[in-house]
Amino acid sequence: MAAWARAVRGLLLDVSGVLYDSGGDGGVPIAGSVEAVRRIKASGLKLRFCTNETQATREKFVKKLQGMGFDISVAEVTAPAPAACLILKERSLRPHLLVHNDLVPEFAEIDKANPNCVVIGDAAENFTYANLNEAFRVLIGMEKPVLISLGRGRYYKETDGLKLDVGAYMKALEYACDVQAEVVGKPAKMFFESALAEMGVPPQQAIMIGDDIVNDVGGAQRCGMRALQVRTGKYRPCDENHPHVKPDAYVNNLAEAVDIILQQL
């Protein structure tokens, strides 16, 4: 019946909006998701958490999820900040950081003196007028501005409402400096490919499950994966009329997706 669920060897799960709804200092698990992760692991399917989370180090992020009951470890998480650190080292880039305070430790070993690029993440409360002007001045002062963005999400949902995501602020700086940001994180192809490599599963045998029609679903499909949109998190009914992206299936939540996938094994 569910052709999209056949011949699966690995699952990539978005985290916020799929496992839990974030908000303030904590978050609330989405009904059935804790159990769904356990069932995936018991099934023998390969599993990787593929997040654009940049409000905390992976350590802190994983600890929060464990506190909600999720079976998850740091080694199972693909996140933008470590991917960005690799790029910075490779290209001898010294970043000015416009990121969340709690993400700064991920850049501990990176030289940040005399910056020659700007790295922007979901800085949340750090997206102040002063900090945005400062990042802008660093960029506009470069002969050829280099802007690296940890994701390009438009917005996300916290328990107290929708919030602008890093992509909006990335666009502001892109426009002001007339540059195009290099995006690390979903929907960048390289980011999905590194997650697949870490699982050891080819894209044709992997399914991405996310709440973001563009960054999760569209990005994964462009890598040759199948992709589902859950009707939780930032999902909105109008996503089902998206002009460019059509998921392989919609599911009400992660638990329903896992039900169907496990039935086909």
Added chain:
Amino acid sequence: MAAWARAVRGLLLDVSGVLYDSGGDGGVPIAGSVEAVRRIKASGLKLRFCTNETQATREKFVKKLQGMGFDISVAEVTAPAPAACLILKERSLRPHLLVHNDLVPEFAEIDKANPNCVVIGDAAENFTYANLNEAFRVLIGMEKPVLISLGRGRYYKETDGLKLDVGAYMKALEYACDVQAEVVGKPAKMFFESALAEMGVPPQQAIMIGDDIVNDVGGAQRCGMRALQVRTGKYRPCDENHPHVKPDAYVNNLAEAVDIILQQL
């Protein structure tokens, strides 16, 4: 010699970066500009101040300029907020305002209950994370979001450095909500045309003088005016290699432009 200066009947002057450099609570006149305005008026040329200033009511703005010695009155100023109020009234739009506190009185007579659009201006310190999220939520909550932007400038210079202008924040909201803002102010054609109409001068007999290569020079030229870029304010040497816009002439400052224009009368 200066063919661009012939057959002129009216001048449109940008204000910030042409008459003065703004900063903090006040600003500093640009050398020669106070006298240049006096000389234009004495010459019999028509004159209009065409500004995207949205950090203050026209009354307050003009008072500040008078305090610096400029011969200027409210009736001589074309500014975005009054132009936006006309549009709001015509289309029965009730704005949620994301503007500078000092601009709010310009909207005193506009119904703002139960908003059905967002008006964004250069809100400066009001560009907080909370205020941006709030404006975003108002927009994303509409079936068809309406975003009206008072200008689309990328940045401007104050005495303490470059600052992101309204255009950057407009782009952030455009991207997050997948809408295109309606721009009131330079470089909108209607805005220049209303300034010309107020002077009673056709575009072929008018010269715009500004420091912004795109919004002043490019915008005015698209209306059939000649346009000069001054090498003051936000001017940067790389503007002279702009891929799309070529001013009719560069001048070091307003005083030099007025010297040349008055010689040709």
